Amino acid sequence: MTTWFWIVMAPVLGGLVYGGERVLRARMQRRQGPPLLQPFYDMFKLMDKRTLVIHSAHALLGVVHFLVLWITVGAIFFGWNLLYIVFLHLFALIVLVIAGYSVRSVFSQIGANRELLALVAYEPVLLLVTVGFYLYAGSFYIGDILHHSGYLSQMPLLFLALLVILPIKVKKSPFDVVEGHQEIVGGVEVEYSGFFFEFLYMARFLEYIFIYSFVFLFGGADYWLGALLVIGTFILVNLVDNATARVRAADMVKISYLLALLLAGINIVWMLT
Amino acid sequence: MKWLAQFRKKSPWILHYNAGSCNGCDIEILAALSPRFDLERFGIVNTGNPKQTDIFLVTGPVTFHSRERLVELYSQIPEPKVVVAVGACTSTGGVFRGMYNVEDGIDRYIPVDVYVPGCAASPQLIIDGIVQALSILEKKNKAIEKPFRLFGGIKRIGKKISRLTMAKRIGEEK
Amino acid sequence: MPGAMLLILLPIVATLLLRWFRSEKMQYILLATTVVLLSATALKLYFGSAVLTFHFPHWLELFIVIADLLLLLYFLWQGRRFDRRIITLLAVIQLLLYGWAESVLPEEGGAEVVVDALSTFMFLIINIVGGIIVVYAVRYMSYEEISEEKKRLFIAYLLLFLSVMNAVVVSNSLLLFFFLFEMTTLASYLLIGFRGDETAQKNALKALWMNQIGGVVILLGTLCAIYGYDTTRFDALTGSVGGTLLLCVSLVSMAALVKGASIPFDGWLLGAMVAPTPVSAILHSATMVKIAPWLILKLSPALGGTGVGLLLSTFGGFVFVAASYLALSRTVFKEILGYSTIALLGLMMALAAIGTPETSILTMVLIFFHALSKAMLFMTAGVVEKLHHLKDIEDMKGLIETAPKSARFILFGFVSLTLPPFGLFIVKLFAIEEVSHMLPDHPGLFLLLLSILIGSTLLVLLYFKVTAAILSRPSDIVGLGHEAMPSGFLLPLAILAVLVVFTTIRLAAVQQVADLTLFFVPIAMLVLAPLAYRWMDRFDRVKCYHCGEKESFDAALYYYEPTPKIRVAIYTFFTLLFVSVALTGALS
Numbered sequence A: 001m002t003t004w005f006w007i008v009m010a011p012v013l014g015g016l017v018y019g020g021e022r023v024l025r026a027r028m029q030r031r032q033g034p035p036l037l038q039p040f041y042d043m044f045k046l047m048d049k050r051t052l053v054i055h056s057a058h059a060l061l062g063v064v065h066f067l068v069l070w071i072t073v074g075a076i077f078f079g080w081n082l083l084y085i086v087f088l089h090l091f092a093l094i095v096l097v098i099a100g101y102s103v104r105s106v107f108s109q110i111g112a113n114r115e116l117l118a119l120v121a122y123e124p125v126l127l128l129v130t131v132g133f134y135l136y137a138g139s140f141y142i143g144d145i146l147h148h149s150g151y152l153s154q155m156p157l158l159f160l161a162l163l164v165i166l167p168i169k170v171k172k173s174p175f176d177v178v179e180g181h182q183e184i185v186g187g188v189e190v191e192y193s194g195f196f197f198e199f200l201y202m203a204r205f206l207e208y209i210f211i212y213s214f215v216f217l218f219g220g221a222d223y224w225l226g227a228l229l230v231i232g233t234f235i236l237v238n239l240v241d242n243a244t245a246r247v248r249a250a251d252m253v254k255i256s257y258l259l260a261l262l263l264a265g266i267n268i269v270w271m272l273t
Numbered sequence B: 001m002k003w004l005a006q007f008r009k010k011s012p013w014i015l016h017y018n019a020g021s022c023n024g025c026d027i028e029i030l031a032a033l034s035p036r037f038d039l040e041r042f043g044i045v046n047t048g049n050p051k052q053t054d055i056f057l058v059t060g061p062v063t064f065h066s067r068e069r070l071v072e073l074y075s076q077i078p079e080p081k082v083v084v085a086v087g088a089c090t091s092t093g094g095v096f097r098g099m100y101n102v103e104d105g106i107d108r109y110i111p112v113d114v115y116v117p118g119c120a121a122s123p124q125l126i127i128d129g130i131v132q133a134l135s136i137l138e139k140k141n142k143a144i145e146k147p148f149r150l151f152g153g154i155k156r157i158g159k160k161i162s163r164l165t166m167a168k169r170i171g172e173e174k
Numbered sequence C: 001m002p003g004a005m006l007l008i009l010l011p012i013v014a015t016l017l018l019r020w021f022r023s024e025k026m027q028y029i030l031l032a033t034t035v036v037l038l039s040a041t042a043l044k045l046y047f048g049s050a051v052l053t054f055h056f057p058h059w060l061e062l063f064i065v066i067a068d069l070l071l072l073l074y075f076l077w078q079g080r081r082f083d084r085r086i087i088t089l090l091a092v093i094q095l096l097l098y099g100w101a102e103s104v105l106p107e108e109g110g111a112e113v114v115v116d117a118l119s120t121f122m123f124l125i126i127n128i129v130g131g132i133i134v135v136y137a138v139r140y141m142s143y144e145e146i147s148e149e150k151k152r153l154f155i156a157y158l159l160l161f162l163s164v165m166n167a168v169v170v171s172n173s174l175l176l177f178f179f180l181f182e183m184t185t186l187a188s189y190l191l192i193g194f195r196g197d198e199t200a201q202k203n204a205l206k207a208l209w210m211n212q213i214g215g216v217v218i219l220l221g222t223l224c225a226i227y228g229y230d231t232t233r234f235d236a237l238t239g240s241v242g243g244t245l246l247l248c249v250s251l252v253s254m255a256a257l258v259k260g261a262s263i264p265f266d267g268w269l270l271g272a273m274v275a276p277t278p279v280s281a282i283l284h285s286a287t288m289v290k291i292a293p294w295l296i297l298k299l300s301p302a303l304g305g306t307g308v309g310l311l312l313s314t315f316g317g318f319v320f321v322a323a324s325y326l327a328l329s330r331t332v333f334k335e336i337l338g339y340s341t342i343a344l345l346g347l348m349m350a351l352a353a354i355g356t357p358e359t360s361i362l363t364m365v366l367i368f369f370h371a372l373s374k375a376m377l378f379m380t381a382g383v384v385e386k387l388h389h390l391k392d393i394e395d396m397k398g399l400i401e402t403a404p405k406s407a408r409f410i411l412f413g414f415v416s417l418t419l420p421p422f423g424l425f426i427v428k429l430f431a432i433e434e435v436s437h438m439l440p441d442h443p444g445l446f447l448l449l450l451s452i453l454i455g456s457t458l459l460v461l462l463y464f465k466v467t468a469a470i471l472s473r474p475s476d477i478v479g480l481g482h483e484a485m486p487s488g489f490l491l492p493l494a495i496l497a498v499l500v501v502f503t504t505i506r507l508a509a510v511q512q513v514a515d516l517t518l519f520f521v522p523i524a525m526l527v528l529a530p531l532a533y534r535w536m537d538r539f540d541r542v543k544c545y546h547c548g549e550k551e552s553f554d555a556a557l558y559y560y561e562p563t564p565k566i567r568v569a570i571y572t573f574f575t576l577l578f579v580s581v582a583l584t585g586a587l588s
């Protein structure tokens, strides 16, 4: 029952994380920043706007993207097979990419393309992290993974690799080309408005939960350690976001492969020997 | 939906468009958005995308070149929306008034809700203008607002409402 | 045995009958009957699952020797005729090796033909998918501007090809396999060169010499088997131990790499694009290239767990990545499909070479679903080419509006190749699971795992990059256009699509992994989304945002061109890797 409760509340939880992040970033810049509940204010406002759509399929694909992500997050709470979860997430992303490509909008198409590039950059690393968990815990199931501990000492480089790709997933500098607000006006989400933009907005909350739960898993049976890791990573990512400039899309892939994939690979090989 | 209207005030998203200004006011707008003045504390975000915008911040007197774009952007903003004319030249033509290649202010083309004075308008004034605009925004409804000129009409095709031709080109008028 | 006999003979009979079936309607009747019979027989054999063996009578053996010599002489003549020294040279080498092999041929009792589970499985693909392609070819050829005679000739080629393929997958003798391998080479040579223009001729010759390398290595492998183990039978060879076994096996499996168009031999498969589309469909998807994974599967008892097997796995994995990467710079739709076929063939061979029962099953499932999806995609490419005169993805922009049916088939094809819950996806998923499972005992598989991970994301990038062109629409104020697709095109495509869905559900049911069912939820959402279209009418339609500009814009498609240096590096690397397969075999 509680699991279902948490699944239903996942977007709210993610919204709080997002709101907290905006506050945190504001404080890092020595300003007051928006209220913690700001994302929810935005949501309510969007509900009461006229909604403009390009075409039905495009708008509905945004909704499907959100729903699939929700299922993904639900699967995480249910302690499902981590490998399946990563692929379910891939499905959600592909839906978004198809949506982005389905309109004849330059920004949307560039955004969708970059979304795919980002996928190429982070997906192998994410899967290697998953394989790392499997090698250590002997199972892909999150329930089993959470029964062991000591991941950090066995997979430190995989954790570092995860840290490298994390900004890609939460769309933060230096890897925020996918969104590039000043450049491609939000990428895929550019053609969404009102009611349908809400789903994309909430999807972002769920992305936070998705990727931070990977960080949490590194704590293993020690939930406090996991929570500590999440908070530490959260602060670090925002610090980096405030301190760095955007790299180009091709460089994102290069950095991810040369750094994250290498780290992950070394760690896995080390675990095998 | 009355209850939802209160949130318009709490999360106004901005689209900033330069309709041929001297860039003085644009810099001030950016200053207002910067950490020093911290517009984000009102929940304001500079989206740069008309489709997710509530407040249309315009600077500049509308040069001939930017007329179509101004109306196009305006018609792509979903209602309820407010327009804030930032700076003297945006309101009346200002220093550019009477020039051969500009209109005298954006209200020749689109309805303006708040005029912010000053050549360059200071960040404080801009913030004040936006706050004024917020109370107007709260009272507005969702009916489609039309530009004064270059208005191509709203069409119903089948059951769908088409805003595709809402903004016309120069020359297509009349 | 009669079932398998029927599969081999029926297409030949149909070919002979084709002479008297001149009108299109009659041809359809003939071909449909043939294909239904073939498919039914294949299904019956598949579910019958008894191992059948067959020993050749002496006259048949003699016939094959003569046919083989004639075939090699024909190749020799083609080499002389078009002044290609490499073809002549390879033909001469093969003639010498073949003569040598025949002269030292041991007397042995094993059966030349064995119909086992693997063969009946291949029958399914060859006859069902191949058969559908043959039926499709009738309508396709009606758009070609050539004489009726030639059109019938083309269909006759395709039918004969089915027969040859049916024979390949039951061959248990290396020399018989060599003969049939050369026959498929001949088939691809004739089919690629069918249009007869200059590029067709050039590409056909390219296919010829590349495939002849395969013939040479098979003969070398045969000699090795004869001298080492006194046998030319697959089962006897893979059952033996020690000695030069790995050298023989690695030599024969190199033929698979050639037939599977692995880099550096990707040229011939891409060259096949100039041929009429049913050819590329049948070469790529249904049959011919599937010899490659089939051969490796056949050899896998000897390959599993050895250095050569590991090398082949890694090779396949690398091909998977490199071919996906090379495809990113292509603009012709069929070439993109061709490269992705090469990539997936790499994956098939990689999995087959691991050699455990689980990976063998995975390979078979992969072969099956790939055949269905790729056949569908190639056939749609043909439809788009014939009905709308489009070949290049740059020109396909907005295909969903002008040709909604074709566009949906393409989209469905891509989705079925990448996304859950479709078969190919499930195979990739299980492959990752399986390889991770084996990893602690076989650390060498790590490179393969990495390749699968990277390659599959690259393929996702490739496929959905193409959808960008197909799907983009400025608005839905005006509805989609109507695409009149002749039922000669529509029916085969629809049958394939239904097969994909049906077999996927069956696969998921067989697996009995409850979690898999959850993968059906997202796809159901996608399918059901159009139900909400009517409700969508309440929302305003608006233009795309282009900074307020009034001109209509179009985003360019993205291409990722490797620099010439990288390209050379890739090909050199793979050539070295190819040679090192034999070296590893010799050394271990």
Ligand code: SF4
Pocket (backbone or CB within 6 Å): B021, B022, B023, B024, B025, B026, B059, B060, B086, B087, B088, B089, B090, B094, B095, B118, B119, B120, B121
């Ligand atoms: S009001 Fe003055 S400072 Fe502002 S844009 Fe116009 S001319 Fe420039």
